[in-house]
Amino acid sequence: MSDLAGYQRENLSIDQQLALHTASSRLGEEFAGVYGPKTIERFLHSSYDQFAAGSTVPNFLPLLAERFARQRLTALARVEGHGDDGRPVVLFLCVHNAGRSQMALGFFEHLAGDSAIAWSGGSEPGVEVNPAAVAAMAERGIDISAEYPKPWTDEVVRAADVVVTMGCGDACPIFPGKRYENWILDDPDGQDVTHVRPVRDEIERRVRQLLGELAVPAAHLGRQ
Known part of the structure; x- marks a missing residue:
């Protein structure tokens, strides 16, 4: 935990404290019988610290922390054999988790529905x-405006069946026994929509191909 992150968490407003307390209660109910309050608090607070240092919207930090903690606890439960329902899990990784991996996540979730799970993260x-x-x-009818850049964590990588990397190079995590794919794609950072469209379309093609290889039921794959 950075000193700045710790300082920000120690100086939360009353509303932020209440929001974190409510988040902890919700997570406690969701993971009842799997993880106790101490584990949930640890994941929630460390998730908060992941965003605190660089955040420009502190009022949203408790919500981001709750969402990220939920993802991490879900991943940990799968790793530890508490929540593996047989669905394939794919993790999309790039540098900033702001463009390529977010578009891949958006297509994957839109096309696969509830038949597979996808997460995303960034090295920076x-x-x-x-x-x-x-x-x-949005031009393809997929809303990713509510997503947010986040780092990857060990439990998230370990829970994935397939790890798709996009330009993170040596920073990408390597765990034995995982299926890895490296998608070479132009970085949309700093580009306008006109230049992003070809990258988007190539990502969609690759996501559809991956879903086919994972034998996701065709009924969930939508139409071109």
Whole structure:
């Protein structure tokens, strides 16, 4: 935990403290019988610290922390054999988790529905999702505006069946027994929608191919 993150958490407003307390209660109910309050508090607070140092919207930190903690606890439960329902899990990784990996996540969730699980992360998470990527995905009827850049964590990588990397190079985590794919794609960072569209379309093609290889039921794959 950085000193700045710790300072920010120690100086929370009353509303933020209440929001974190409510988040902890919700997570406690969701993971009842799997993880106790201490584990949930640890994941929630460490998730908060992941975003605190670079955040420009402190009022949203408790919500981001809750969402990230939920993902991490879900991943940990799968790793420890508490929550593996047989669905394939894919993790999309890039540098800033603001463009390529977010578009891949958006297509995957849209096309697969509830028949598979996908997460995303970055080696150097940005502050917000690339607006051009949001606009390009909106053209395809997929809303990724509520997503947010986040780092990857060990439990998330370990829970994945397939890890798709996009430009994070040596920073990408390597765990034995995982299926790895490296998608070579132009970085949309700093580009306008016109330049992002070809990247978006190639990501969609690759996601559809991956879903086919994972034998996701065709009924969930939508139409071109």
